Amino acid sequence: MSLTAVILSLLLSPLLLSVINRSKALLAGRRGAPMLQPYFDLVRLLKKGVVYSNVSAGLVQLAPVCNLAALMLCTLLVPLGPLPALIHFQGDFILLAYLMGLGRFVTMLGALDTGSSFEGMGASREAFFAALAEPAFFLAMAGLAKMTGSQSLTGMLQTISMDHWQHNAPSLLLILVALFLVFLAENARIPVDDPTTHLELTMIHEVMILDHSGPDLAMIEYGVALKIWLMAAIAASILVPSGTNPLWLALFLVLMAVIGVLVGLVESSMARLRLIRVPQLLIGAGVFAGLALFLEFVQ
């Protein structure tokens, strides 16, 4: 039942956002929005009309559909713990990274389409940080490939067993840290970007989508949920033992929630970094992944 993974991703991804928000709310002593709030938001946005900038030349319309199409196809490539991905082949993580890259490319163009200097600012930052995050992601994947001998996401993530944790624990931990940092950067979370900030000048992702509205914004928000879900799923799948035991699926879902709480903890306990510090964080992620590879080769 390989379609299960796709359906689960499509259905549950907004829930991860509410786990993050709820944990942030609880840590701040608030009750927080209902768990289904992201779904309500999507429905509400889908029911609205739209406003386009009168400078726009059409990329504002292209960006949400193209971005969502790319991210939806990513759900075909990512396994969820014990559930294999619908499509897996040698090198599929390269396609995954570049599909996400396509989504980012059109989103940045959509931002520039409005001629707003704030959105240009956001696109510029997004472009820079993404470029620095890519090598870290690829080195982390190379580390997993070296460890497992497979080069597909499903192959890599489902081969990792207790055996690997016994022999390669330092490498695996380093890879997890690298992936978590890339995850925070790519999904515009603290300490790289603050999704709840009020000031356009300091935003990255949020400012790029300032001029999107209605169904367009719904598509973008759903894309955000899919992306954070998929990248969290890669990290969680590393921790889930291989095998088709249904218990592992439950463990996987628990781990996803743990990642959500972890993000909430990070966001509640620290402020975002100054923008000139962010490159250091991402290069640090690359160094962690490189170190993991180094450890594997000297073993």
Add this chain to the structure above:
Amino acid sequence: MSPLLWLIFLPLAGGLIAVIDGRSRTRSALWAQAGLFGCLVAACRPVFFVLSTGTPLVLHLPWSMAEGNFQLMLDPLSAFFLLPVVILGPLFALYGAPYMRHYSDGGYRHGVHWFFYNLLAVGMILVLLARNGLLFMLAWEVMSLAPFFLVLFHDREKKARFAAWVYLVAGHLGGVLLLLFFLLLGTSGHSLDFSTFQPLSLSPAFRHLLFGLAFVGFGVKAGILPVHVWLPEAHPAAPSHVSAYMSGVMIKMGIYGILRAVLLLGGPVYSWGMILVVTGVVSGILGVLFALAQHDLKRLLAYHSVENIGIILLGLGVGMIGISQGRPLVAVFGLAGGLLHVLNHSLFKGMLFLGAGSIQHQCATLEIDELGGLKRRMPKTAFCFLVGSAAICGLPPLNGFISEFLIYSGAVHGQTILSAATVWPLLLTLAGLALIGGLAAACFVKAYGIIFLGSPRSSHAEDAGETGASMYLPMGLLAVACIGIGLAAPLFLQLVRKPVGVFLPTFVTLLPFADAAYQLRIISLVGAGVILLGLGFALLRALLLRNRPIRREATWGCGYQYPNAARMQYTASSFARPITLFFDAILRSRVTGNVPEGLVPTRIGVETDTPDPLTRFCFTPLFVGISGFLGLLRWMQHGRVQLYILYIVTTLFLLLAALAEGWL
């Protein structure tokens, strides 16, 4: 007449008639096009035959010159590199004819221009066919000299004269190394015919030296860092169809040369692959960084050629490492990726240069910060440019991703099976390619976003309109090719099957090619899925919005009253600034103007400018030093003919005396 001779004869004849009939601007262009289209037709059968069967076509003619025969051969490697030469030559000429209409006053010599354009094609074809060292060098000279005159088309501009000069010097310094390479390699056999070379009789150290000569010599033409300095000068100065032909096709002859040299030297060894990977990473990363810092669109594109040559080198380097380590899968993926990227880059880079030409034609400037809002004014050009931009960033579902995927995949596979001592170039490839991809995306978001989106930043852009069909149709064809290769990748993989077979026995390439075809089939399907799903969402949105208000409002400006003022938009320089600032140790941008200071800054205006650091800090001091040193000898040169004759007579006398004394 042999089909191979037709390939040379037809474009040459077209060029000659063009110069004879040079008075008429339109007719000379037509003659040149006719010659190139004739060449395309003549090339179809032999190229298809060689690429499908792998059997080379050979032509031997007696030659009265010393050192061997007039030998031509079309083997799969030559045939593959011939593809862009014969297909894009006529296509760019088709674009060039209306482009050149702009330069119609009497000072411009169109016949001569088209003659040299066709001569460039002839030179490249002959370089690919030649199988004799002397013939190869002759062809190489023809190919190197023709662009000099093409760049000089705008010879009333100082910039063009300087660019042509830099190009000439660079090309010939490279040529000297190549001449040495062939002469030294010729000592292994008894002639300069390629077939008589016996590389394996040479000592390994000598072969390394020969490879070094060929790599640097061909590298100058290919535009590998640090010998790339002619590219950012020559490409912007030339007319756009010429830049497209040079950047898309001619620099690939350098890549062909490196591959041919490796074959002539008896196949790759590990250290050569390593050198290719290291120079590839350096060219790729620095190329894209320099590109990010540019304000002139054509200069930006020229630096992206350096970057893409780097990617090609990465692929070929991975392939050579695979061959030398006996790993067919790594070898096939690397070589196939590198070769396909040659073809892909010629398509999208050619198209982007044509797009730059159209912008120059309609807006009379290529200064990115003077443009803006062109998508509304030139929608067809904008669409093609968008496809090209996405393709050059290696994004699916376009062709750039196909070749980059193969390179990545080869490197990832290789790093799981190679030993710890030999694996580092592959890891470097992985990390380097990822960084290059991310930075390239930044650069093309900047280029496309600032030029085509937003509001116009000057009256040039404000008043621009779409070009004629004869200028956007060639671009459209190239855009279709970029999409087509992305969606039918396994089919186009077949093109490189035989060329890769030149390096490896066929039976070991079968399995890797089957693997690659399988992976590419899925990628093409996913690519088609992206397009279909995107269309589906667009349809869904249209349905949802059917009876709802769609309003046009001013862009959100955080409450500022005039948010749409063109001057308030982000500029190309500001977009790239975080990156260029981060890498300032390498780029050394010059910042001039009034940087805001104090609590209430008054006059503010900042300009940044990034001349090529290598030219600035390395080559200019070097050549100034050389010219200063040679200036010391200037006392011998004062323009009096009598004294010059005295020099000649003295030299002759000394030589005769030396001969008589038996010193020589």
